[in-house]
Amino acid sequence: MSLSSAGLRGRSAAAAGDGRRDANAAAVFRAVLDHGPIARSGIARLSGLSPAAVSRQYLGLARLGLVRERPELTVGGSVGRPQVPVDIDTEGPLVGGLHIGVPTSTYCLLDLRGGVVARARADHAGLTPDAVLDLVLGKLSGFLAERAGRRPVLALGAVIGGWVDPGEGVVVRHEALGLRELPLRALLERALGLPVHVDNHARAIAEAEILFGRPAARRGLVHLFIGNVVDAAVGIAGVVHQGPRSAAGDIDHLPVGARGARCGCGRTGCLRAAASDTAVAERAVREGVVPEPDVRLVVDAAAAGDRRADRLLRERARLVGRAAALLTDVLNPDLVLVTELSSILNPEYLEVMGAELVARSHVCDDPARLAGPHAGPAVLPVAGGIPALSALYRSPLRGPLSGRTG
Numbered sequence: 001m002s003l004s005s006a007g008l009r010g011r012s013a014a015a016a017g018d019g020r021r022d023a024n025a026a027a028v029f030r031a032v033l034d035h036g037p038i039a040r041s042g043i044a045r046l047s048g049l050s051p052a053a054v055s056r057q058y059l060g061l062a063r064l065g066l067v068r069e070r071p072e073l074t075v076g077g078s079v080g081r082p083q084v085p086v087d088i089d090t091e092g093p094l095v096g097g098l099h100i101g102v103p104t105s106t107y108c109l110l111d112l113r114g115g116v117v118a119r120a121r122a123d124h125a126g127l128t129p130d131a132v133l134d135l136v137l138g139k140l141s142g143f144l145a146e147r148a149g150r151r152p153v154l155a156l157g158a159v160i161g162g163w164v165d166p167g168e169g170v171v172v173r174h175e176a177l178g179l180r181e182l183p184l185r186a187l188l189e190r191a192l193g194l195p196v197h198v199d200n201h202a203r204a205i206a207e208a209e210i211l212f213g214r215p216a217a218r219r220g221l222v223h224l225f226i227g228n229v230v231d232a233a234v235g236i237a238g239v240v241h242q243g244p245r246s247a248a249g250d251i252d253h254l255p256v257g258a259r260g261a262r263c264g265c266g267r268t269g270c271l272r273a274a275a276s277d278t279a280v281a282e283r284a285v286r287e288g289v290v291p292e293p294d295v296r297l298v299v300d301a302a303a304a305g306d307r308r309a310d311r312l313l314r315e316r317a318r319l320v321g322r323a324a325a326l327l328t329d330v331l332n333p334d335l336v337l338v339t340e341l342s343s344i345l346n347p348e349y350l351e352v353m354g355a356e357l358v359a360r361s362h363v364c365d366d367p368a369r370l371a372g373p374h375a376g377p378a379v380l381p382v383a384g385g386i387p388a389l390s391a392l393y394r395s396p397l398r399g400p401l402s403g404r405t406g
Contacts, residue, residue: 021057022397024049028057029066029396033113033211037070037085058086065092065152066112066396088112095392096144096156096194097384098136099201102176102228102277103294105136107143108381109153114212114389118147119381129178137191144192156194157387158184159201161229165246166199166387172245176228176278197387202231202249203240204383205339205373207390210238213374216334222327224251226320226340230272234331256322275319277341284312299342313342317349321356324370328361336370339379344372 027047032038035046044054061067068089090111097108103125109117120143124132144153162174169185188196199207202225209217223233232251234241241248251272253265258274273279277295284290289308290297301309317340324336336357343349354367375382 022395024053025057025060025397026394028054029061030393032061032067032086032088033393036067036087037073038087039083039085041083043086061396064396065089066392068092090115093152093154094148095385095388096140096148096153097381097386097388098140098156098158098188099380099384100132100136100158100160100177101380102161105132106380106384107140108384109144109147110382110385110389112389112392114208114375114382114386116378116381118143119378120147132177133182133187137187140188141192144194153194154392155388156188156192156196157204157385157389158188158196158198159204159383159387160184160198161201161225161227161231163247163250164198164200164203166197166242167246169196169198171198172247174229195388197391199387200231200233200246200249201225201229201380201383202233202339203242204386205379206233206235206240206337208379208382208386209335209337209374210235210240211386211390211393214335214371217337219335220331220333221335221337222324222331222333223337223339224320224323224327226275226277226316226338228277230276232327234333251323251327254323254326256319256326258319271319271323275316275323280312280316284309287312295341299345302342303346313349314352316340317343317352318356321353321370322360324353324357325360325364328357328364328369332363334369336364337373338370339373344377344379347372 028043031043031046040054040058044051058067066089067086070085070087073085090113094109094111094117097110099106104121104123106121108119111117122135122139124135160171160174163172165172169183171179171182171184173180185196185198202223206221206223209221218238221235225231230252232249252270254271255269256271256274258269261274262268263270263273281293281295281298284298285293287308290301298309298312302313320338320340328336338353350372354370357370358365358367373379
């Protein structure tokens with residue numbers, strides 16, 4: 001794992017430039033992401049920049065190892081000099097990623113198109129919050145060094161559920177892990193010596209869909225994350241909403257009318273109390289479906305043909321569809337994205353959600369507007385690195401070298 005001195009000098013010089021240069025570089029970089037491999041004349045047409053400006057920005061991006069020429073894709077036979085297509089360099093720099101979950105955390109290395117180059121996980125169910133952090137941080141630096149090899153790691157992205165303030169790099173509140181005002185960015189930067197970008201995992205998955213997923217996501221999306229933590233994210237015109245101190249996305253107490261599901265807030269029918277991994281797993285234990293409160297066991301039982309497990313997962317899917325209908329009627333997004341384990345592994349549960357969305361919504365009559373994340377089972381590893389990749393695509397000349405946002 002390394003950051004070349006040439007790359008650092010190049011980025012330092014670029015950072016001294018004006019904002020217009022960085023904006024132009026971002027426009028070129030994003031055009032290559034969206035349409036590459038592409039000739040520079042095509043980039044000029046898409047970005048509105050002059051061919052000379054595109055060439056200048058391309059050379060700057062190439063010096064940083066972010067883009068490269070693809071001469072093997074050059075097509076001859078046209079009038080004039082053939083233009084060599086350029087593309088994102090997926091064989092060069094990497095970003096690291098960390099997703100801190102309740103029973104398990106995931107490490108990853110991503111290329112610049114969000115492809116998973118390496119991944120690993122650490123199980124820490126039942127550990128205290130301090131022990132979880134010690135375990136996660138203790139394994140992370142070794143993973144990055146061993147799996148990156150000679151490829152430079154530009155920065156680390158770190159995501160977690162609950163209330164996260166990316167600007168301050170702080171986990172404000174994570175009830176399931178018992179975290180309050182945790183300076184996660186500072187802890188990780190001190191441990192790794194890398195710039196770190198942190199965010200809520202639901203926002204990161206939404207950002208991943210905007211960067212690398214379905215075109216509809218860039219117009220407008222609502223994302224529901226259903227795990228041990230229940231979160232949401234909203235994206236409008238390619239921007240994920242955060243709100244004051246980035247508190248947007250708390251849908252724990254969204255009323256979905258689940259009978260008998262009493263919430264810690266004193267009411268019944270709240271989404272988290274009825275549909276979270278914890279709620280489903282505990283109900284499965286009470287009903288004798290699985291021996292331990294682990295939703296993965298419920299999913300495995302359903303896949304093996306256990307009708308009781310399948311019934312529990314279908315009931316959850318209907319509750320998630322109700323929540324999606326409530327949010328759809330308010331925001332009417334082009335895409336309703338749902339991250340939930342059983343529907344990632346079995347599309348039948350996603351179909352149940354889509355049918356419930358259409359049955360409950362007053363504005364949506366197309367179940368195909370509800371979909372799972374484009375990354376599929378790799379959604380959490382990909383989400384981990386997205387805050388760093390997002391920073392890079394917003395500002396490639398300064399890129400993710402600073403974990404500060406805003």
